[in-house]
Amino acid sequence: MTTTGYDPAPAAGYPDAPPRMGFFTDTSVCIGCKACEVACKEWNAVPDDGFDLLGMSYDNTGGLSANTWRHVAFVEQAAPSAASLDVLREAAEGATQFLGMPSSTLPGETGREDRDLRWLMMSDVCKHCTHAGCLDVCPTGALFRTEFGTVVVQEDICNGCGYCIPACPYGVIDQRRDDGRAWKCTLCYDRIGDGLTPACAQACPTESIQYGELDELRARAASRLATLHERGVTEARLYGHDQNDGVGGDGAFFLLLDEPEVYGLPPDPVVPTRELPSMWKHAGVAAVTMAAAAVAAFLGWRR
């Protein structure tokens, strides 16, 4: 049960659903060891994703895909020095005319050499959204909401239609080229049902990946964030924790040390089906209007 309103498992029809379970991934303690990637593949017998040197720092996996359900991102950046932060602050306050023009630097970078290096690492995973786009559009019912509030795709039902692929605002779920079916993280449904911890969380040596009841994880995350802010790590923020965001909050949420875009995450994910009721309503109104106009036109014709 969540503290505010909507709880996906009861809403999906489970009469006595257990507490909602999820992940809190604290990237501030991630050491980029990729044990999570390997443990997940070992447990789920996920095939390797190809031997390609991508040159994205130490990330040779690239991103979440049908054959990668935990993906560690590496972002090498120079943290802005205090002086350059002042410049940006001044600009924002209107002391100089800041046009917001695009520059050669990306979010999170200021393009200067004289500052401390920072290497951000983050283990990305399916967000198990409260309002899950993949789940909403699946025509076969292969994708379903479990009693734990997680989203799982059943590989023996999936017909490979691919509707779920564009429906995910995070770009997580993906089809395997050889067999056409959609695959993604199951939040180790076959482990948590027996009271075990998901493979990635079990393997993570620094407890960057934490598994547990979502309410408890949210409380822990808030406390961790406060601690970091107290220590002067002001760029620390939570991502996916807000139940009022475009997907109703994530079952797998994160603590980041910079803007989501820096990690390759969408800043404002929205479940594509959110507008569906209003879209159908508008379509309905448009249809009725068109029918009325047609009737009016024909009545006018008769006259």
Add this chain to the structure above:
Amino acid sequence: MAEAHPVGFQWVMEAKRRGATVIHVDPRFTRTSALADEFVAIRAGSDIAFLGGIVNHILANELDFREYVLAYTNAATIVSEGFQDTEALDGLFSGYDPETGTYDPSTWQYEGHNGQTSHDTHVHRETAGGLRQESHGPPVPAETERDETLQHPRCVYQILKRHFSRYTPEVVERLCGVPPEQFAKVCDAWTRNSGRDRTTALVYSVGWTQHSVGVQYIRTGAIIQLLLGNMGRPGGGIMALRGHASIQGSTDIPTLFNLLPGYLPMPHHQRHETFDQWVDEIRHPGQKGFWAEARAYAVSLLKAYFGENATPDNDWGYGYLPRMTGDHGTYQQVLNMIDGKVKGYFLLGQNPAVGSAHGRAQRLGMANLDWLVVRDLYLIESATFWKDSPEVETGEIVPEECRTEVFFLPAASHVEKEGTFTQTQRMLQWREKAVDPPGDCRSELWFFYHLGRLVRERLRDSTLERDEAVRALAWDYPTRGPDDEPSAEAVLKEINGYDVATGAPLPGYTALKADGSTACGCWIYSGVFADGVNQAARRKPGREQSWVAPEWGWVWPANRRILYNRASADREGRPWSERKAYVWWDPDKGEWTGHDVPDMEKTKHPAYRPPPGASGAAALAGDDAFIMQGDGKGWLYVPSGLIDGPLPTHYEPVESPVRNPLYTQQANPTRKVYDRADNQLNPAPPEPHSEVFPYVFTTSRLTEHHTAGGMSRQLAYLSELQPEMFVEVSPDLAAERGLVHLGWAHVVTGRAAVEARVLVTSRLRPLRVEGRVIHQVWLPYHWGTNGLVTGDSANDLFGITLDPNVLIQETKVGTCDIRPGRRPTGRALLDYVADYRRRAGLDATHYPPLETP
């Protein structure tokens, strides 16, 4: 540490969570640096200068933990008048003999102590004598002359002060490339977090050991930790991370030519002709400490080896033990193979074709044997060199003509056999067997037991004297199962030791006897099977016991978790502070007590002072915390036992683009060299042409792969994480040499050219050293020709040059050139490298002298 010990690193993260500050010093910014509070970029090979600067900071500002230093170190000990320091001799100590390239250490001795040292340091270097002294304490007198005011000009404290006075922050900046503000931060953090209430831990690994001055690196770290009172204290100390699981075990129960189990030295044919000579050299009659019982340890070991065939009449079978005749180290062996002096080679769980320095020499050596037996999990490069090594590509090895007959025997993995691992904290952990090994795979224990059995069967009726030793072995281990697997537990029981008459397991090494009534395979491990219980198999969870967790595994010696923990209390036996209380003297009970097994005889009063003429354990005073040293003190200054000096001194790496700014002496004047045409080293100043190899290069590991790649590049899940050999360069160097991110480049030294994909990264930054820009290049050393992902081997770039104390190779720093594009192949490759050598002035007769003129 995060790269190579990610699971162990969780404890650094836990410490950080509890408020610890983590400082990381490294030539490049790694995954450890990413989580550290402070990252210090340092020039590879300049750590002694960096640490020396910290020593200077401590001494110049009197920041040492004075009571600790007086009580537990040799700071107050007075050194003989004849001693001359590098300050006076421009980089050398007194007693240097340019003929042998070693020192006569007699002038280094303590005042009033003459004649008891071994002058034969040349033999020490050949036999890596320093390794033996790891826990041994070379000979020094039990009683020394001291000045407790630390003012005497020849006391160790003042000698230290003078010696390190030139390692100023300016020198640290010039030599290491570390800016003064950052250096000050490190000095400040370290000293402020040491003392009564706080301790600082120092962690290092092979980035420190694999240097021609590796031992002195660690010595400098030890000096700092002794001066600041961090040794023997919780949260303090020095943790040496190892390079491979159970390597600690491989020196404790050694696979090394110069050691027997428990750090007993392998006998030397000249110095130890008789058993008594051998034992007396270990015992150092008149010394303090527990080595005084060496006879009991030695006899018990021989009883374990030879059983009934070890008797008082044959000196317990001492005659059966092999004798050292010189340098039998691995690199000498390989060069001997090239020279045709070695017939056969057993290679077990090691891949020198990729993992050892000078890959070409390794492979050419292996190609010149009668036979080679390789045992491993996969067909590693050292098994297939004869058909797919780089030398086949160049034509130096022709598969059809290679004379070596290679036998490959598949090995069982660690989950397919039972036994112990001994890790860096001296902990033995028993592992159960989880599954049977597949097919013909067998454990090492099975292989050696049955090999020995078969050899002994062959020699059963031999009357030759040379076969006596093998025939005399006690070789009756129980076996079980369809494969006749020997019982690892039986071996562990033998290692623990037992009463010969009754078979009863011994409780510890103090129960060992010199009369043949006890047998013990390794005296420091005695106690691991005390009471007939496999102590190494204990796994009581941490939350069910004290924070010291003594019931998880078993630690040698005697399950003592922190060595020298006497130093965690003051001279009177009271903890330095409540916060850091660890072991202390209980005056009511009249015994030592605390959270750990006290490293002091249980009932020895802190105020106990030995009577004159006492020796052995009775000679240890109640405040002798460092019980393995001859004078019971921690050594800031090492009067004997180290080949290259009593004090660490900055020498440049043997290959360096930088002229040593501190002394005329460029590199370690006692380093072990192999002057041969096939082992030439790049020139270093003052030699000319060092600009042909203008860049510094270093190697290390990635989390995703393991050592020489035999256990990772065969697995898809690991291979896809780091699929190609790559080289890291800074953006500045990329611009200078025209290197493109993800393009190809090749790194060239006097030995080889190795190609790799380019990763341009700011994690490598150019350093300002001696007024000019020095670029560093980094390579992982995991790649070879076999596996799912293949590539050139970084270790092909290194030549062979060794630390003189322990004969470890300098593979953490060298000089190189780097050029865009792939390297040539075939004969063109040999010509390419030869052209570099020619331009660098390397001809077959030119070898720089050890002593820089």
